[in-house]
Amino acid sequence: MFLDKIVEQTRKDLIQRKAELPLEQLQQLALEQPRPRDVLEAFEPRDKIHLIAEVKRASPSKGILAPDLDPVETALLYERNGASVISVLTEPHFFLGSPEYLTAIKNAVSIPVLRKDFIIDEYQVYEARAWGADMILLICAILDDQQLRLLHQRANALRMRVLVEVHSREEAQRAIDAGAMIIGVNSRDLASFEMNPYLLRDIREMLPRNQIIVAESGIHTGADVRRLSRYDVQAMLVGESLVVSNNIPDQIDMLLQGANHSTQVKICGLHDTAGINAAVDAGADLLGLIFYEPSHRYIAPEQVPALLKASQSYSQSASGQVRPDLVGVFVNKDASYINDVVEQVGLHYVQLHGNESPEFCQQIKRPVIKALSLKEQADLSLMAAYQKVAWRLLIDTPTPNWGGTGLTSNWELARQAAQHSKIILAGGLTVENVSAAIQQVQPWGLDVSSGVETNKQKDIHKIAAFVAQVRSSSIVGEQGRR
């Protein structure tokens, strides 16, 4: 197994390095270094997704990636184009990294530098500092709790920050217990190299809101980074897609713009396979299911698992394509009922479209999208209380039927709301008006139902056209799609 192999090799290498340079001398070198750069400051502002750009020539899962890569030139290019931190592989056998790269890069750039390696011994923590690192990586999978704490403390004593990498709920809990302030969720299993694109979605809720969360591995496309915006991470660590790119500035721009300025699309009121297939194929980000009986779009919760299974594009999504997230829409239902449906259906988000109070929102076991109807300026004050408890606010048209009426909402009020919060705009959106809505309101996301229907049935052509129109109207479209 790769992890065993690399740890064994690292132990062998360490015996030699310790013989060449005893720990006491190394510690002295580490202490003589200028104070590390401020990593936490590099991740400001916290509501932006920052880039940790990696200098990597090879990887054991992909082989040689960039044989001719110039580490310093590459790092400088990363910095010039908006990276917040540079990650440098120092492992020589499997990643073709080197300590010299780290020191040379540290001397060339003015942003913090991460030593990316398989650290199992405090000797390596002192090495990192002596070579100029401002931050180290600690991988939960190769450390027990005691080692994790000890190495974390050693790094902090040298004023370095630590990126603690996890690949499961258990490891995430261990990272939290060890006091990690920066937690990296690696979608790649380092034992099998298998990717789990849903890992971040599955464990994001258990990660503390005030910690810095870093998404790691498999970040290539506009769709990949748009997903990160849904999981509220503060940074993404990207190596491969940068070093293999023939235009690094454009690739960085696509990643940063996509993560921070793309528009999410929710296709709502889906209740048949044709509609679900069309929404998935079009590249919708969120699929909405209406659990409000009076609606013609109502679907019974117990029917949903079979429906999703029967929808080929959802159940057997093409390789590289990640399934959209599921949103359940409820109107004034009991919290216990909603929480049961969440489990039964496997919902990722709950949309509350009635008179639910802020306190009610807190009883829901998934992130809440709270729908608000803004009639007049004064209604904007409603936002403050809900903003604290809801994951996103959805601005819809005020109507007696709660929603899904095809009536356009007040875009001017929505525009003002969008200045304070990441809002989802709903109500009367169509392929014809959606570009203007994006331009005027600049919402985080869009939600459409009536506008992609013909005769009250989802229209697969309208769904495709709507999503395509959003992608071409947003600052960031689908460039970079694999």
Ligand SMILES: O=C(O)c1ccccc1N[C@@H]1O[C@H](COP(=O)(O)O)[C@@H](O)[C@H]1O
């Ligand atoms: O679509 C419904 O039937 C519905 C019923 C009750 C609450 C909300 C409902 N839909 C929401 O309405 C908007 C879409 O509006 P439009 O049809 O595009 O005008 C969206 O938020 C749906 O979740």
